[in-house]
Amino acid sequence: MKLTDKRFWIFEALSLVCGELTFCIAAGAWFALSQVNWFSEWIFQLPVVLCWGLGAFFSWLTSKSANNITFRTYIWTNCVYLALTIYNVSNGDASINGWYILFCIGYAIVSLPALVLMTIIYAKINQTTNSTKSIGLVLLTALPLVAINFMGRNLGIGKEDRIKDVANEVIVMVDNFKDKNGRIPIGLHEIGTPFEEINETYKYKDYIFYYEPQKDGFYWLTITFGPDENYCYNSKNKSWIWDCDSAQVEIYKQYDIEIDFVDEAD
Secondary structure: OOOOOHHHHHHHHHHHHHHHHHHHHHHHHHHHHHOOOOOOOHHHHHHHHHHHHHHHHHHHHHOOOOOOHHHHHHHHHHHHHHHHHHHHHHHOOHHHHHHHHHHHHHHHHHOHHHHHHHHHHHHHHHOOOOHHHHHHHHHHHHHHHHHHHHHHOOOOOOHHHHHHHHHHHHHHHHHHHHHHHOOOOOOHHHOOOOOEEEOOEEEEOOEEEEEEEOOOOOEEEEEEOOOOOEEEEEOOOOEEEEEEOHHHHHHHHHHHHHHHHHHHHO
């Protein structure tokens, strides 16, 4: 079918709405499972919506008729996401390749309600020749999803937000200690009573911290939930590394050391 057809743009808008529905379902399920809030993260939302947009584009472009076009769009959308997954697997960290594959399977599953929605709305659009009514129907369908998205931002403080709030308290304590003593503490126990030392780790507000001072006056602060879930703060770059396993943490630290070595050599 031709892209110049006015119905294409209505269909494309509908596909973006379906992408938004897919994201809302995925973000809601992930928050329920892990207490991590994706609603305010465009880096998660944008690929989901764009995959549906590209799926509709390729479906319309390769279709000779409108028969079963919604199902073909669903297939094309998942093919686009599969291509994105393959790219990430071939260029990403091997330790998280399993997550990419798992999310690819999950994407196909959580996209099913969007397929149903697209089929119903597109059938209603085909029953009218009035473009204004068709656009209005798509917008009316989009409004509840947009509302859910905005309400989702205040769904509750996600795990990352809670961790960052508590970790920032520790970071402020370390910075205050440095300002007062002219050096960073050799261990968090030097700061005072809030920290309970347990086998080189420190417990603070029910979180386990691992503090690693560096010779250059900077430090790594790791909040750990086990070997496969760590959240790390690098005081040199004032940057966070989120949700990585122990092997990834060591890779990041080694990379940071190598960069420092190169800078010193220069």
